[in-house]
Amino acid sequence: xxxxxxxxxILPLCFVVMVSFWDYNEYQMIPRFTTRGxxxxxxxxxxxLPELCTMLATYVKTVKLCLIVWLFxxxxxxxxxxxxxxxxxxxxxxxxxxxxxxxxxxxxNVIRMIAWIPLLGRNGLVNTGLMDLGIxxxxxxxxxxxxFSICLALVHLFTFFMIVPIFNSMMRIDRRLLEAAYDAxxxxxxxxxxxxxxxxKPGIVIGSIFVITIVMGDFITxxxxxGQQVAAAGKIIETRLNALQFPAAAANAVILLxxxxxxxxxxxxxxxxxxxx
Amino acid sequence: xxEGRPKSFYLLAAxxxxxxxxxxxxxxxxxxxxxQGPQGGLTFPMNGFSLHWFxxxxxxxxxxxxxxxxxxxxxxxxxxxxxTVVLSVSxxxxxxxxxxxxxxxxxxxxxxxxxxxxxxxxxxxxEFRIIDDLFKNYISSDWQTGMGxxxxxxxxxxxxxxxxxxxxxxxxxxxxxxxxxxxxxxLGATPWQSFRFVVLPIILPSVIGIALFGFTLxxxxxxxxxxxxxxxxxxxxxxxxxxxxxTNPDIYALGTVTTGVSFIVIGLCLGVILLLQRRQKKFGSxxxxxx
Numbered sequence: 001x002x003x004x005x006x007x008x009x010i011l012p013l014c015f016v017v018m019v020s021f022w023d024y025n026e027y028q029m030i031p032r033f034t035t036r037g038x039x040x041x042x043x044x045x046x047x048x049l050p051e052l053c054t055m056l057a058t059y060v061k062t063v064k065l066c067l068i069v070w071l072f073x074x075x076x077x078x079x080x081x082x083x084x085x086x087x088x089x090x091x092x093x094x095x096x097x098x099x100x101x102x103x104x105x106x107x108x109n110v111i112r113m114i115a116w117i118p119l120l121g122r123n124g125l126v127n128t129g130l131m132d133l134g135i136x137x138x139x140x141x142x143x144x145x146x147x148f149s150i151c152l153a154l155v156h157l158f159t160f161f162m163i164v165p166i167f168n169s170m171m172r173i174d175r176r177l178l179e180a181a182y183d184a185x186x187x188x189x190x191x192x193x194x195x196x197x198x199x200x201k202p203g204i205v206i207g208s209i210f211v212i213t214i215v216m217g218d219f220i221t222x223x224x225x226x227g228q229q230v231a232a233a234g235k236i237i238e239t240r241l242n243a244l245q246f247p248a249a250a251a252n253a254v255i256l257l258x259x260x261x262x263x264x265x266x267x268x269x270x271x272x273x274x275x276x277x
Numbered sequence: 278x279x280e281g282r283p284k285s286f287y288l289l290a291a292x293x294x295x296x297x298x299x300x301x302x303x304x305x306x307x308x309x310x311x312x313q314g315p316q317g318g319l320t321f322p323m324n325g326f327s328l329h330w331f332x333x334x335x336x337x338x339x340x341x342x343x344x345x346x347x348x349x350x351x352x353x354x355x356x357x358x359x360x361t362v363v364l365s366v367s368x369x370x371x372x373x374x375x376x377x378x379x380x381x382x383x384x385x386x387x388x389x390x391x392x393x394x395x396x397x398x399x400x401x402x403x404e405f406r407i408i409d410d411l412f413k414n415y416i417s418s419d420w421q422t423g424m425g426x427x428x429x430x431x432x433x434x435x436x437x438x439x440x441x442x443x444x445x446x447x448x449x450x451x452x453x454x455x456x457x458x459x460x461x462x463x464l465g466a467t468p469w470q471s472f473r474f475v476v477l478p479i480i481l482p483s484v485i486g487i488a489l490f491g492f493t494l495x496x497x498x499x500x501x502x503x504x505x506x507x508x509x510x511x512x513x514x515x516x517x518x519x520x521x522x523x524t525n526p527d528i529y530a531l532g533t534v535t536t537g538v539s540f541i542v543i544g545l546c547l548g549v550i551l552l553l554q555r556r557q558k559k560f561g562s563x564x565x566x567x568x
């Protein structure tokens with residue numbers, strides 16, 4: 001197992017860092033130390049300050065997207081997990097309903113993205129429905145191939161990663177604590193705020209790490225749902241790769257990695273992951 | 278706790294139902310649309326009902342050879358599943374005792390899960406590219422490439438499935454009563470016997486679960502494969518390629534077929550798990566029965 005990780009994970013990461021400092025021309029990479037991959041990405045950024053150059057703007061946008069998706073997955077994920085953990089009483093139902101949430105995770109992400117097209121497209125269900133009701137007279141253009149559809153699809157795909165860890169930590173909460181709170185006269189909201197949320201913190205943090213790292217590196221959902229028009233951090237790497245500019249792609253990958261790790265270490269301050277398994 | 282169901286229960290139940298609808302609704306839309314008539318387009322309303330698009334899909338006169346991609350994905354998925362199960366179970370057993378490098382392995386697994394897929398994928402692509410160059414320069418000049426479905430592709434998938442397998446094993450052994458093994462040992466079982474006849478039957482349902490994760494994650498994997506698969510494509514890659522070019526419902530038909538395979542595998546695995554659990558109940562323990 002160690003060997004697999006060494007061969008296909010640790011070593012590749014090292015190569016990414018190494019190649020990010022290589023030189024390149026139109027069709028191949030040249031093993032010679034240079035920071036060209038980095039500075040070309042940010043060319044003109046300093047002179048244009050305080051305005052953001054394309055590259056910086058893209059990273060800022062990716063982080064923004066990340067936060068929006070995180071907020072929604074958290075709200076939905078927490079509510080669903082809360083319902084499953086505290087309101088479903090029989091074990092069988094709990095398992096059945098959790099399975100219901102898990103099954104889409106085992107099916108293809110691309111298909112779950114494509115599935116939005118007949119709903120959101122110009123002649124899709126939502127638009128025809130709205131027009132039939134007389135709410136709008138023209139199809140709404142921003143439903144598909146826009147940042148809206150990207151957010152929607154990302155929330156749709158990855159709320160699962162929030163539900164599981166939060167549900168897991170909710171199931172470990174000693175039910176007697178809730179009874180005690182009830183006996184002491186706490187309202188439902190007080191119990192939620194003062195007992196459940198603090199005790200769920202590990203689950204929330206783990207879920208957040210998953211969602212944030214996935215969204216930061218995503219280029220497929222953004223590509224498909226954005227009609228290949230919307231830029232994001234992962235998309236930059238893909239574009240560079242398609243142009244066979246490996247060192248430039250690697251440089252962007254290193255930057256992406258750095259941002260992701262920064263976020264994770266910040267979250268990690270809040271909780272010790274290993275203890276929670 | 279409290280008697281009767283509070284009002285919040287119904288509110289939350291409604292929210293949950295809405296979430297499930299949100300999860301499944303769009304998927305059903307494409308299942309339905311994939312069955313429409315030959316004149317049908319990409320959206321509602323339906324134009325008749327037929328298997329036209331499925332027939333077209335398997336006739337293979339389309340843009341890509343779907344059948345071959347399907348077989349490749351299936352083969353890769355099965356290999357990934359097998360390796361994931363074997364490695365996860367053995368690593369899970371190993372982690373029950375402290376061993377050297379255990380925390381390194383643990384952190385490698387977690388990191389592998391959360392490092393953005395495209396970075397891993399790019400890394401594997403670069404690794405094989407550099408190895409190829411070395412081979413070309415020093416060993417034989419007509420070396421083509423080491424990249425392929427069962428080298429770089431397999432590796433890329435394993436970095437995704439193994440962490441899940443490992444985490445599931447952790448969850449199992451956190452609840453495992455090790456006194457059972459001690460009892461087996463006291464009765465004179467060899468380590469292999471105690472694994473084969475005591476540990477394995479108990480963890481078997483979860484092992485099937487790992488297999489389920491191994492196969493489905495590989496079957497649908499896209500981001501990691503994108504750069505690391507070599508010259509041939511797996512099914513999800515073909516599908517992604519189609520999203521930008523195709524304007525026919527055959528993409529929905531393909532989606533329905535892919536999801537169908539997923540559902541068959543899920544159904545099979547859940548069935549086996551249920552069967553095993555029933556067996557365990559029947560033959561498992563006679564504790565408390567006064568035997």
